Amino acid sequence: MISKETMKSAVKALWLRCLTQIPPQVREKLREMAEEEPGERGRDCLKMLLESAETAENHRSVICQDTGLPTFLIRTPLDFPYRDDLRAPFEEAFRDFMAGEFPTRSMVVHPLTGEDRGDNTAANVPLIQTTIDNSLDYMEIKAMPISAGPASCADYQFMPSSAGLDGVKKFVADTVLKSGAKPCPPIIVGVGIGGPMAETARLAFEAVCRPVGSRHPEADIAALEQELLEALNLSGIGPMGLGGKNSVMAVNVEYSGVLRPWMTVAVEFKCWIGHQAVCRIYRDGRIEQI
Amino acid sequence: MGRIFHLSTPLSEEDVRQLAIDDQVYLSGDAFCMLYASHYTMLLEAQEKGEPLPMDLAGKALYNTGVIWRKENGRNVLYALGTTASYKFNAFGPAMIRRFGVRAMIGKGGMDEATLEAMRECGCVFLAISGGATALFTPKAEIAEEYLPAVPPLDNQRLRFRLHEFGPLLVTMDAHGHSIYKDAEALGEERKKNIYAALRIQG
Numbered sequence: 005m006i007s008k009e010t011m012k013s014a015v016k017a018l019w020l021r022c023l024t025q026i027p028p029q030v031r032e033k034l035r036e037m038a039e040e041e042p043g044e045r046g047r048d049c050l051k052m053l054l055e056s057a058e059t060a061e062n063h064r065s066v067i068c069q070d071t072g073l074p075t076f077l078i079r080t081p082l083d084f085p086y087r088d089d090l091r092a093p094f095e096e097a098f099r100d101f102m103a104g105e106f107p108t109r110s111m112v113v114h115p116l117t118g119e120d121r122g123d124n125t126a127a128n129v130p131l132i133q134t135t136i137d138n139s140l141d142y143m144e145i146k147a148m149p150i151s152a153g154p155a156s157c158a159d160y161q162f163m164p165s166s167a168g169l170d171g172v173k174k175f176v177a178d179t180v181l182k183s184g185a186k187p188c189p190p191i192i193v194g195v196g197i198g199g200p201m202a203e204t205a206r207l208a209f210e211a212v213c214r215p216v217g218s219r220h221p222e223a224d225i226a227a228l229e230q231e232l233l234e235a236l237n238l239s240g241i242g243p244m245g246l247g248g249k250n251s252v253m254a255v256n257v258e259y260s261g262v263l264r265p266w267m268t269v270a271v272e273f274k275c276w277i278g279h280q281a282v283c284r285i286y287r288d289g290r291i292e293q294i
Numbered sequence: 295m296g297r298i299f300h301l302s303t304p305l306s307e308e309d310v311r312q313l314a315i316d317d318q319v320y321l322s323g324d325a326f327c328m329l330y331a332s333h334y335t336m337l338l339e340a341q342e343k344g345e346p347l348p349m350d351l352a353g354k355a356l357y358n359t360g361v362i363w364r365k366e367n368g369r370n371v372l373y374a375l376g377t378t379a380s381y382k383f384n385a386f387g388p389a390m391i392r393r394f395g396v397r398a399m400i401g402k403g404g405m406d407e408a409t410l411e412a413m414r415e416c417g418c419v420f421l422a423i424s425g426g427a428t429a430l431f432t433p434k435a436e437i438a439e440e441y442l443p444a445v446p447p448l449d450n451q452r453l454r455f456r457l458h459e460f461g462p463l464l465v466t467m468d469a470h471g472h473s474i475y476k477d478a479e480a481l482g483e484e485r486k487k488n489i490y491a492a493l494r495i496q497g
Contacts, residue, residue, distance in 0.1 A: 066428055110447055
């Protein structure tokens, strides 16, 4: 049986990793971009971002002072041997951080009263989304802070089905152009297509969480991702909105079925840090940070 | 590549008028944390009521940042300071420059045309830091004091920083009406056309 303490220690290590380290695929992509960015302003900026990430990792300090709204995606088999309260280890981990283990800024409040518990927890926060996956022999937890800048640029649109793929492309282009410097480019763009709003938004979120450099398994969707990526990098927004060629690091697309008369699309953003980390908890209590 | 300047507060009008887009500044001296709209409104409202301000802002810098810090054994220990988007405070930019003589706005993403006009008129610049450059900039600043007492747990960010060669800060809006953000906006329509063409869609 997996104990609450095991879960909590896994969550703590995971959260610290996602605040202090950038994913290796993001680092690789930023290096490529820094090599090929034609303008000096953008190139200097990209080099500084890489240096900042490296310094944060070496000093075990946060990459950005915006430590975001704590969010966790769990994939687990139905018979995973954890029987305690699922939220408890997450909430307790954040209380321990704020009690002194790893102080951050309390950024999460009650939406109407402004009440601040002072520990980055609130109603339903940390956000925890659980998916049952019986093909797994372990529980996988993916952690990410939802940062204020990029998440504020996210958007959803409902259209008639006649809007078609062109309507989707236009909405993605307009939403990214409108975002400008706000989401801290070069950004990761997640596009959700289909479903009613809750599903479209979930898809966009799932897409933005997919590793940089991954491609959708279906060739048509993979081609759409590439087409959007190339087109959006004509925006001239550039690193940090300072102008330049490299505005978008990746465009990932996910879709679900939609009602015949509808077309729905949602766009999610992640900043250049691409904050996320993954761990696995095995049935014997072993924790693997990936 | 712009020129490199090492400047200290209080900044004079000449200090900032000499700066041009793409220059890099290493700033020493005082900057005040401006994270929430309330940080601006409480100062502007105090002045309107004729009350004294808790600090002298003339020649100083405002800094749009969120700070991770705590008091430990009576010392202010700074864990992280970064940069937050400055467009959120566009509404206060012109008044802060005209009424208080602020000479530098440190932030990211730039500010609007009304603020740019006040910068041109009075002599003030926007100095940009990249978001997520926290680890590089934190060692170059310390918390001198709280310019107003904290309101726990809602606001412990009323901080005066002592900056030490804090940079490189990129001049992205100068005191002569130039703004790289305005330039980018002007190119927006043309770029939109290029993107639509690449996606084979109609405007």
